[in-house]
Amino acid sequence: MIKFGPSGNDDLFYEQGFSSTKDVFKWLNDFGLDLYEYSFGRGILLKDETAIEFANNAKQNNIQISVHAPYFINLANPDNDAIEKSFNYISNSLDKLILMQGEKCVVHIGSCMKMAREDALRNVTNNLKRFMELFDEKYCNKKIYLCPETMGKFQQIGTYKEIVDLCTMHDSLIPTFDFGHINCILQGNLDKENYKRIIEYSFEKLGEFRTRKMHIHFSKIEFSSKGEIRHLTLDDTEFGPEFEPLATLLQDYKIDNATIISESKNIMAQDAKKLKDIFYKIK
Ligand SMILES: [Zn+2]
Structure with a gap:
């Protein structure tokens, strides 16, 4: 069954x-x-004991948890120390995900910086391969997935093809299709054919x-012509x-396990x- 939920807390929750x-x-x-x-x-400021408390509360209320890794990650960076930091950010996110008993960790994979796109993409590919070797050592018995996200700015690595192609390298990689971002890259042309x-x-x-x-x-x-500016609401x-x-x-293709x-x-x-209401109305 497809699951639906928010990223972060709604204003109504606080109100x-x-x-x-x-x-x-x-x-x-x-x-x-x-x-x-x-x-x-x-x-990553969340304490381990709080993560465990989240896991218990989520389980009691049938909520599945996913996490979003820090925005500072950039696997295109040619600097080795920066890559080590990125690897740590991803590992630390995965460790918290496991404490929260979640399944998916979203990650922004990289940005071109001042490099040509093909060079940036080559760095991302090589570094992600290296990270997945660590993943195999550390998380091989865990049922978790790293989910590289499609991005909304042209400078960032993350067209839907780049993301899907990167995911072919390891069974524990699943795409995060951010369709709002994809629509920015397509400059408003995300219609049924493109979906x-x-x-x-x-x-x-x-x-x-x-x-x-x-x-x-x-x-x-x-x-804008440079891509994403800001998030809006469905209205x-x-x-x-x-x-x-x-x-x-999603219904025609029986994509019934999506989040x-x-x-x-x-x-x-x-x-x-x-x-969720739109989804079930169509059904
Ligand atoms: Zn994101």
Whole structure:
């Protein structure tokens, strides 16, 4: 069954008097959702005992947890010390994910910096290969996945083809399709045909199991000719993408094991519920 949930805490959660993420799992269950993404975007400050408490609360309330690794990671960086730091950020995120009994860790894989794209992509490929060797040593008996994300700025590594191609190197890599980002790169042209192309590319390269288990970020995002500017809400009428064509395709292709995270600004849980309602209305 597809799971739906927010990245982070909705304004409504705070307006209703809650302040601690420990309480969000019951709140989400009451709200009709079953997924929660915890972001380490600006650093990994979560204590182990709190992570374990999250795991217990999430389990009691049937919420699956995913995490987002820090934004500082850049596997394209030619500097070895910087790569070691990136590896540590990813490992530390995976360690917390395991404590939270989650399954997927989202990661921004890299940025071109001042390099030609092919050089940056070669660095990312080589460094990700090295990281996955460490992964095999440290996490081989864990049921966790590293999920490189499609990015919204042209300077970043992460077109849907780059991400899917990178994922072919190891069975524990699953794409995070951020369709808002993909729409920025396509400059607003993410229509049903393009959704279909992406899904079919994933089936072709990664096969059924991993495609049906894809991680999705969905939000409308404002963009310019340089790509992503800022996250909006589903109510926005100027920028896309639309969820309906994707929802139809997820059903047509029986992608029934996917996890869908709303990254709407401020109202991510309310919008996750909207996505879920759209999905089941079409069904
Ligand atoms: Zn992200």
